[in-house]
Amino acid sequence: MQHIIDRFISYVTIDTESDPKSDTTPSTKKQLVLANLLVKELKAIGMIEVTKDTNGYIMATLPSNLEHEVPTIGFVSHYDTSPDFTGANVKPQITTNYDGGDIILNAERNIVLSPNYFKDLIQYKGQTLITTDGTTLLGADDKAGLTEIITAMEYLIQNPTVKHGKIRVGFTPDEEIGRGADKFDVGKFGAQWAYTMDGSQIGELEYENFNAAGAKITFKGKSVHPGYSKGKMINSMLLANDFINELPKGEIPQETKGYQGFFHVHHLTGSIEETVLELIIRDHNAKKFKKRKDLIHDITKKFNKKFAKQFGEDIVITEIKDQYYNMKEMVEPVMFIVDLAEKAMKDLGIKPLIKPIRGGTDGSRLSYMGLPCPNIFAGGHNFHGKYEYVPIESMQKAIDVIIKIAELTATTDFSVKEITKPKKSKSKKKK
Incomplete structure (x- = not known):
């Protein structure tokens, strides 16, 4: 020994x-x-x-x-x-x-x-x-x-x-x-x-x-003096927070086990003008894995539609890359x-x-x-x-x-x- x-x-x-x-x-x-x-x-x-x-x-x-x-x-x-x-x-x-x-x-x-x-x-x-x-x-x-x-x-x-x-x-x-x-x-x-x-x-x-993917989600914002920002400022950090809240509650690593999949936010950095959120997506089941990736894209579309008129272009940019299967x-x-x-x-x-x-x-x-x-x-x-x-x-x-x-x-x-x-x-x- x-x-x-x-x-x-x-x-x-x-x-x-x-x-x-x-x-x-x-x-x-x-x-x-x-x-x-x-x-x-x-x-x-x-x-x-x-x-x-x-x-x-x-x-x-x-x-x-x-x-x-x-x-x-x-x-x-x-x-x-x-x-x-x-x-x-x-x-x-x-x-x-x-x-x-x-x-x-x-x-x-x-x-x-x-x-x-x-x-x-x-x-x-x-x-x-x-x-x-x-x-x-x-x-x-x-x-x-x-x-x-x-x-x-x-x-x-x-x-x-x-x-x-x-x-x-x-x-x-x-x-x-x-x-x-x-x-x-x-x-x-x-x-x-x-x-x-x-x-x-x-x-x-x-x-x-797990089937595994990584997502990098970039949120754009508009910085305006807070005293004069009514209807003008868009805080990208708050957008990222709202995005996270759209994810299914409880489907995170610390509340799942066995074959249960999850979303895991592991990095979040930003300012008013731009915030980058990084998360990983995991699921053993191939169909459920695809649904999880689709959900990220669906939330992205929802945000872009909501802010299309105010921001003038996509306010959320999402990249998802498969990592292993x-x-x-x-x-x-x-x-x-x-x-x-x-x-x-x-x-x-x-x-x-x-x-x-x-x-x-x-x-x-x-x-x-x-x-x-x-x-x-x-x-x-x-x-x-x-x-x-x-x-x-x-x-x-x-x-x-x-x-x-x-x-x-x-x-x-x-x-x-x-x-x-x-x-x-x-x-x-x-x-």
Whole structure:
């Protein structure tokens, strides 16, 4: 277990925060510090065909040790961390034999990780938890996935009696800003299917995710001296507020769960003359997803009609861009790849938690690029913030699942299964 801890901490203490404002790949040069370390480690443990391209995409191969052919499978994770919260100067804290009570992250600032608020904590009583010190995120999303994949490959190399086919691993930059799959070379990767190790709690197995779009809505206004503005001033900030109030009440992230979709306002900046509202649109159901986008356009038309005479032109300008789609459409034709992962978990005594992802992963876009790619737990909780934590026992179980999937792939009769890759389909960027 200490080997896992040491590897994980060596990764999270390297700042790899991505930057949505950058137009380079990777979006920050500091991501390459970890990328270079990963390349060295992959070579050191005995992986072959280890490559890092000019955009920071890493790939490597574990050759088959079988005398017969089986499909080539892959495991994927990302090495950037979210810009939602700082990932600089991460100082991990280790709690052994967790007693089920509060964990003091930072006594000076009174930052406490409590099971009274984060109820998932209690299920890890008696285990070893890695947390933050309350000033940064931890980076288990997705450095736990990196740790698990490399450690599983190391185990398979050191234990050649465990039979497996050819395995490809891939590590990507910029997943957190929706670009992780942008320059991923599916053809070069050469796997018939893969799994992202990018889920949360132990047992998660996901092959459904949101359909996603981002909307940028610009409101125009007219600034006039407030003392003389009767019938003249148009305050764009108030227009934006009225627009938000036109959206369905309660259909927001903090009041929805499961398959329920939402609208999420995440940026609002402006002045009297111009205000920009940014929101994301999410729904698992394709028809409902379209209706949500249509609603934004309908509200836009309503405002433009209302102010047509006074303003003289469109007062609201709306841009909506699709970002990614529900991978279910691409995975269902090869559903046995989900069954394989489910069997691996059950064989290890892990209860599979098959549920929709309330978000997206590299796998959702890779599935539409011709690489069916369900998502498996990496063990972490409370991603993108100071309350993030990961149980080491969950990471070990994720390692075991990777190994078990490799074993099952070596012994499954694929002659009766349809393993033709799904047709490629265009998908926009994730945000």
